[in-house]
Amino acid sequence: MEACRPAGGHFGACAGNRVTGSSVRVIRIGQPQVRNAVDSETAARLHDEFTAFDADPTAKVAVLTGDTAAFCSGANLKDLPDLRDDGPLGPTRRQLSKPVVAAIDGWCVAGGMELAAWCDLRVAGDTARFGFFDRRHGVPLVDGGTYRLPKLVGLGRALDLILTGREMSVAEAHTIGFVDRVVPAGTALDAAVELAEQIAAHPWRCVLSDRAAVYAGLELGTRQALAAEDELGQSTIFSVDFISQLARTTMRGALRRVKSAIG
Incomplete structure (x- = not known):
């Protein structure tokens, strides 16, 4: 390259x-x-x-x-x-x-x-x-x-x-x-x-939140690590970026099902 x-x-x-x-x-x-x-x-x-x-x-x-x-x-x-x-x-x-x-x-x-x-x-x-x-x-x-x-x-x-x-x-x-x-x-x-x-190339907010959760978990006990993962995950799930990505994914899935149904 x-x-x-x-x-x-x-x-x-x-x-x-x-x-x-x-x-x-x-x-x-x-x-x-x-x-x-x-x-x-x-x-x-x-x-x-x-x-x-x-x-x-x-x-x-x-x-x-x-x-x-x-x-x-x-x-x-x-x-x-x-x-x-x-x-x-x-x-x-x-x-x-x-x-x-x-x-x-x-x-x-x-x-x-x-x-x-x-x-x-x-x-x-x-x-x-x-x-x-x-x-x-x-x-x-x-x-x-x-x-x-x-x-x-x-x-x-x-x-x-x-x-x-x-x-x-x-x-x-x-x-x-x-x-x-x-x-x-x-x-x-x-x-x-x-x-x-x-x-x-992946949805970026999700990449960053999962990476942050991994590093946070290394410094915490099990309960705290799971709580940190939940907090970071929810901040992503309820974000505009995630909702937009989900809508695009759902639409692509629906289109595939329609195409499959009509042969």
Whole structure:
């Protein structure tokens, strides 16, 4: 899908690019010379890009990517981002209101794994490699990895990866649930954009309310989670958007029955 690949091969420190004719925004980490390690400038731009995406009513789903050699290798230790910000790697201490899909090819290590874990879904090329390699250098996880990884893969598997800092293949990452879809190497971006467009094509208020209910439920007990789901669901069901969609669906069903009846 050439529309999501900008002229010149990368965006620079970081920038967003709207896929032509789509409500999907591609945000690329443009530091290929350092395997897309995130310095202070790149972190600030990632933060700004995702803030703009979340506020843009015409953008529904974002795709975060690096390049075919590396998704992200974590923080650039020569120019560390500010630990006091919304996230050392940019947006990782925020919860956006809309979905983000990670398109992973090549290396996804150290803080790069934390950045991928921050996304809602992860699509990876079949040669991608993972691991908390910062363990070898005494660098702690500060971009939400200790919180999000156990929720994605379970406590024991998360501790195995975090405490050993070992390398993990894409096959293992898929098996344990860190990676959601595996595609041929070099095609993760196109596959992620296709997935994002599938999500964006659904009735949008319902997508957002169900997503919000899922995340709310992770922080609540069973009763509270069910109450949150009910509240969010009812706000959708009694909305103008839902009633209009239901009317269209009912009309299509009625037309199909009429056509079937008259042969």
